[in-house]
Structure formats: structure tokens, C-alpha cells
Amino acid sequence: MTNLYFVRHAHSTYSPDELNRPLSEKGITDAITVTNLLKTKGIDIVVSSPYKRAIQTVEGLARYIDKEVEMIDGFKERTLTIAPAEDFTLAIKRVWEDSDFSWEGGESNTVAQKRGVDTTYNLLDKYKGKNIVIGTHGNIMVLIMNFFDKQYDFSFWQKLAMPDIYRLTFEGEILTNVERI
Template sequence: MINLYFVRHAHSTYTPDELSRPLSARGFADATKVTELLTTEKIDIVVSSPYKRAVQTVEGIADCIGKKVEIIDGFKERTLTTEPAEDFTLAITKVWEDYNFSWEGGESNFIAQKRGVEATYNVLEKYKDKNVVIGTHGNIMVLIMNFFDKRYDFSFWKNLEMPDIYKLTFEDDELISVNRLWEKL
């Protein structure tokens, strides 16, 4: 058995620089709550998307267990478009309606999901019988969850919080259960 704790990053201060966008003051406060919640889960390993806001959300639990955050590129957010979308709602709806569709320079759901699932399988293989925190992003997290269980879809994504935490329990490569852990404290 392996438990993967997918942590959608806390609120960030918007900048067009995806890689180094930091958490906001509210995001840092919520990241502290994420750390408090995860300290009760006997975490062994912490991995994250390379994006600063994802790392900042989970680095507190890494500090608590005396480990460094391992960066895994496959957990970065999906690229929607090369330029910011004029109508984000339209842009995101279109890619969820057609898994093979992509905007110019962006990833289709199928391509982003494939990347995220490969990263997930690598973690499952590398960290058997461990509790692993994964700092990530809403869209890629739900695409990964959707691969294992189709209930996790666009409607589910639209109702995520920021941050949010889902514990996925696997036996080998088979998803056994999903439990939401995040509650506003």
C-alpha cells in the first residue's frame, strides 16, 4: 500500500511568470494549516511541481520530517496556451470537452494527463509502502485522478479549493480509495 497526498497549492499572487509565482499572504497562512494537517499522517517523502507556489505549499511538511522537497517536472500545471487566454473559462472548458484538443502552444488534456500519470506511476514504483506528499496544481491533479476514476472530472475541478488535499491509496498500481483531507481550519 502507498498513500499519495495530492496537495493543490495555496492561493498565489498572480504574475505571468508561472514558474516563480509566489504564495500570497493568505496562501502562506493556509500552507501552515496544510503542514499542521499533514503532520498527523506519518509522511515519508515530499515531492513537488517545480512551480514556486506548489513548493511553498508543501515545504513546511518537508521541514517537519527533515527532508528536502524533491522536484518532479511531471507534476507541474498543464500548459493551457502560450499567451494568457482572453477568456479563461472558455479556454479551459474547451480542453475538458475534447481531451485531444489543445490551444496554440498548450497541452491537450490527453497529453497533460499522460505526463502526470507517468510521474504518478514513477512515484508509486520508487516509493512503495510510503506516504508521499505531492505538491501540485488543480488541473493536473484532477487529470491524474480522472485517469484512475472518471468521477474526477471538470465539474469536480471547478469545486476544488485552494489549497486542497486528496489522499489516494494505492495497492501496487491500483487505486483503492480517495479521501479529501482539506477542511478550512
């Protein structure tokens, strides 16, 4: 069995700079909680989206197990639009209503999900039988989960906490269990 611990990043200070947006003070405190929740889980590897807020959420755990955080571009957040959306709620709802729809310069659910799932399969192959923490983002995380089980949808995404942790257990490439940590 391979366990993937998907960690939605902690609260961040808003900035249009997606790549370098840091955690807020609350987010930094919550990242310590993430480390404490996961340090007894026998984690072997820590990977992350290259976005600063995702890295900061899991880097304490990487230090705890004396490993570097491995950056994996495929776990970065889905690109919703090329420019900030005037109405984020409307914009995100629209892409979930039509999986092939995308805003200008953005990724449809279909495209983002394929990227995330391909990346997940690569991780399952590379680290078979390991316990892996993945620092990532809410939308791409739920799109990946949705591929394996349709109950993980827009309404599920709306209820996610920040941070939030889900352990997905795989036998080979087959999802056998999901548990919120």
C-alpha cells in the same frame, strides 16, 4: 499500500511568471494549515512541481519531517496556451470538452494526463509502501485522478479549494481509495 497526498497549492499572487509566482499572504497562512493537517500522517517523502507556489505550499511539511522537497517536473501544471488566454474559463472548458484539443502551444488533456499519470506510476514504483506528499496544481491533479476514476472531471475541478488535499491509496498500481483531507 502507498498513499499519495496530492496537495493543490494555496492561493498565489497572480503573475504571468508561472514558475516563480509566489503564495499570497492568505496562501502562506493556508500552507501552515496544510503542514498541520499532514504532520500526523506519517509522511515519508515530499515531492513537488517546480513551481514556487506548489513548493511553498508543502515546504513547511518537508521541514517538519526534516527532508528536502524533491522537484518532479511531471507534476507541474498543464500548459493551457502559449500566451495568456483572453477568456480563461472558455479556454479551460474547451480542453475538458475535447480531451485531444489543445490551444496553440498548450497541452491537451490527453497529453497532460499522460505526463501526470506516467509521473505518478514512477512515484508509486520508486516509493512503494510509503506516504508521499505531492505539491501540485488543480488541473494536473484532477487529470491524474480522472485517469483512475472518471468521476473526477471538470465539474470536480471547478469545486476544488485552494489549497486542497486528496489522499489516493494504491495497492501496487491500483487505486483503492480516495479521501479528501
